[in-house]
Amino acid sequence: MSTGNPSGETVRQFTVGKDDEGARLDRWFKRHLPQVGFATVSRWARTGQVRVDGKRADPADRLSAGQVIRVPPGGTEPAGKAPRARKPLTEDQLAIADSMVIHRDRAAIVLNKPPGLATQGGSGTYEHVDGLLDAYAEVGPGDTKGAPRPRLVHRLDKDTSGVLLVAATPGSAAFFSRRFSGRSARKIYWALVVGIPEIRDGLIELPLAKQPGTGGEKMMVDESGAGQPARTRYRVLDRAGNSAAWVELQPLTGRTHQLRVHMAAIGHPIVGDGKYGGQAAFLTGSISRKMHLHARRLIIDHPDGAPLDITAALPEHFAASMAQLGFDEALGADLPDPPKVDERDAAKTAAKAHAKQYRKERRGERRKRADGDAKPSRKPTGQRARTGSKAPAKGNARPTGANPGPAGGRRGARKDSPR
Numbered sequence: 001m002s003t004g005n006p007s008g009e010t011v012r013q014f015t016v017g018k019d020d021e022g023a024r025l026d027r028w029f030k031r032h033l034p035q036v037g038f039a040t041v042s043r044w045a046r047t048g049q050v051r052v053d054g055k056r057a058d059p060a061d062r063l064s065a066g067q068v069i070r071v072p073p074g075g076t077e078p079a080g081k082a083p084r085a086r087k088p089l090t091e092d093q094l095a096i097a098d099s100m101v102i103h104r105d106r107a108a109i110v111l112n113k114p115p116g117l118a119t120q121g122g123s124g125t126y127e128h129v130d131g132l133l134d135a136y137a138e139v140g141p142g143d144t145k146g147a148p149r150p151r152l153v154h155r156l157d158k159d160t161s162g163v164l165l166v167a168a169t170p171g172s173a174a175f176f177s178r179r180f181s182g183r184s185a186r187k188i189y190w191a192l193v194v195g196i197p198e199i200r201d202g203l204i205e206l207p208l209a210k211q212p213g214t215g216g217e218k219m220m221v222d223e224s225g226a227g228q229p230a231r232t233r234y235r236v237l238d239r240a241g242n243s244a245a246w247v248e249l250q251p252l253t254g255r256t257h258q259l260r261v262h263m264a265a266i267g268h269p270i271v272g273d274g275k276y277g278g279q280a281a282f283l284t285g286s287i288s289r290k291m292h293l294h295a296r297r298l299i300i301d302h303p304d305g306a307p308l309d310i311t312a313a314l315p316e317h318f319a320a321s322m323a324q325l326g327f328d329e330a331l332g333a334d335l336p337d338p339p340k341v342d343e344r345d346a347a348k349t350a351a352k353a354h355a356k357q358y359r360k361e362r363r364g365e366r367r368k369r370a371d372g373d374a375k376p377s378r379k380p381t382g383q384r385a386r387t388g389s390k391a392p393a394k395g396n397a398r399p400t401g402a403n404p405g406p407a408g409g410r411r412g413a414r415k416d417s418p419r
Contacts, residue, residue, distance in 0.1 A: 012071040016063045018303055019107070019171020025052065026059035028069070031148070031170045036075035044072060089135055097135035102163075103310050107172035107303050109136050109150055112312040113164045115290055119155040129164065136166065153177050157257065159272075162189070162295025163312045175303045180254070185300040189249040189259060190237075190314070190332060192292035192321060193268040194281060196245045200236040204262040205229075208255045218275065219257045221265050230255045232262045237332050240325040244271065244283060248296075248332060259293065271321070287324065288317040296332070 020028055029041050041059050044050040049072040050057060063069075089097070103110035111129065113119070118128040129152070136150045150166045151173040167173035179185045207227030211220040221227070231252040239245045245268070249259050260276045263269055269277025272291035282289055294314055302308045314322065314329070322329065 010073055012073075014069045014071065016065055016067045016069065017171070018065045019169045019175075020063055021065045021171070021175075021303075023063050023171065023174065024059065025050075025057055025061045025063060025069075028063055033071070033075070036071075040075050044075075087134065089132065093132055094135050097132040100129075101136075102312060103308070104136075105168075105302075105304070107168055108176070108308060109166040109168055110298070110308070110310045111164045111166060113156055113161055113295075115159050115161040115315055115317070118158040119152065119164065125158075129166075133166065136168070154180050154254075156295055157260075157293075159291040160293045160295060161312070161315045161318070163187075163298040163310055164295070165298060165300065165308075165310075172303055176300065179300050183252070183254075185298065187251055187295065188297040188299075188335075189251070190294045190296045190318075191247050191249055191259065191263065192271040192318075192325070193245050193247055193263055194243070194271060194277065194283065195268045196239050196242055197234070197236055197247070197266065197268055202234055204232045204234065204266060206262060206265055208258060208261055210256075219255070219261050221261065228255055229253060230258050230262065232259060234263070238327050240327070244287075244325060246322070246325070246327045246332075285324075287321050290317045292318050292321060294318055297335075299335075 014032065016028070020031070023031070025045070026038055026041050029036050029038075038059070041050065045057055045059050048056050051070040052061065052063065053067050054070070057069075100111040100113060101109060102112045113129060118125050120130045121128045133150045133152070137148070148170055150168050151170070153165055153167050153173055153176040156162065156164055165176060167176050176185075206221045207223060208219050208230045209222035209227040210216045211218040233250040233252060235248045237246045237248055247263075247268075249263075251258050255261075257276070260270055260273050264273070264276040264281075269281040270291060270293050271281060271283055271287065272289055273281045273293070295312060296314075297309070297311045299307055299309045313319075
């Protein structure tokens with residue numbers, strides 16, 4: 001958090017905090033002095049009134065922790081519409097919000113999301129995690145404005161339980177979002193699946209696309225060239241005869257419903273996932289019909305130093321099924337080896353991040369031109385960096401002996417090198 005005197009009657013000085021490391025100067029103003037509009041910041045920068053460490057600064061300049069920002073008097077009049085008023089939460093909602101917290105520090109709030117609670121709202125969805133985030137905002141005595149509202153930085157499906165990371169500040173939200181988009185965060189899921197995969201430690205590589213006619217609500221394997229690359233590593237931890245297996249899943253890409261589609265595609269749908277496995281996804285007997293997919297562990301860099309490593313306990317129905325099938329949670333305690341980094345994938349990720357940053361900077365330039373603060377710039381020549389990834393040609397999934405299963409055939413799974 002940046003520190004300083006927010007009063008606009010005199011020259012003010014603010015020290016850039018860790019949360020704002022790498023943020024643009026105009027974004028810093030939006031976070032900490034939202035009443036100062038972009039046009040005002042641009043005018044102050046152009047006339048040399050706003051300075052960073054005593055030097056003239058541009059709105060697009062990146063900040064470093066410890067730098068001192070000089071802000072001139074003025075700019076305290078309200079700009080645009082007032083911020084959204086926080087909707088008061090009921091006692092029941094506050095209790096639900098409090099019961100989910102499994103870790104909290106100045107930058108991160110980690111929740112153990114229960115199954116059946118959506119991460120964000122949508123058509124007909126009124127109860128969701130996003131609607132409870134005001135419960136985590138730090139509001140001091142007599143503070144009518146309150147601290148910044150915590151922000152979601154990734155999502156879980158409604159019926160998936162487990163670790164959900166919420167950023168406590170805008171700065172930490174930017175930090176964690178970069179880790180997720182850069183795929184340096186390690187997400188480990190537990191699932192119960194129907195049948196036993198023949199390959200105990202394998203990699204599924206099948207491109208995914210939205211299924212036509214479902215309004216984007218359902219995904220499918222698409223090897224026509226239009227699908228987005230998707231990779232999932234799985235490891236069989238234990239088995240219950242030939243009926244079910246307990247598997248550990250690591251999504252190496254972040255496609256919608258990726259784990260569910262991939263496991264169904266190789267003939268081993270996740271137990272309880274009728275959307276992708278149909279009736280074959282349900283076990284007989286007293287095993288719960290709820291979906292058995294749980295975000296067990298998250299390992300991610302933390303802005304204050306040591307990585308965050310959080311494990312979430314299983315929900316009641318999942319734990320009961322584990323016990324009934326004779327599975328011991330201790331068998332899943334070992335952390336699997338990190339996946340090998342494919343140089344081509346790393347290059348694509350870097351190009352995508354570069355293109356994203358380029359678009360952000362271009363948006364800033366367009367805003368400047370709209371305010372008359374910059375000369376029209378010439379369009380860039382040459383071909384822009386492509387942000388998408390080419391889908392592999394048909395047959396590039398390299399099957400190597402996954403259990404054919406009732407519907408999937410030998411699709412998409414390949415054996416990793418022996419452990």
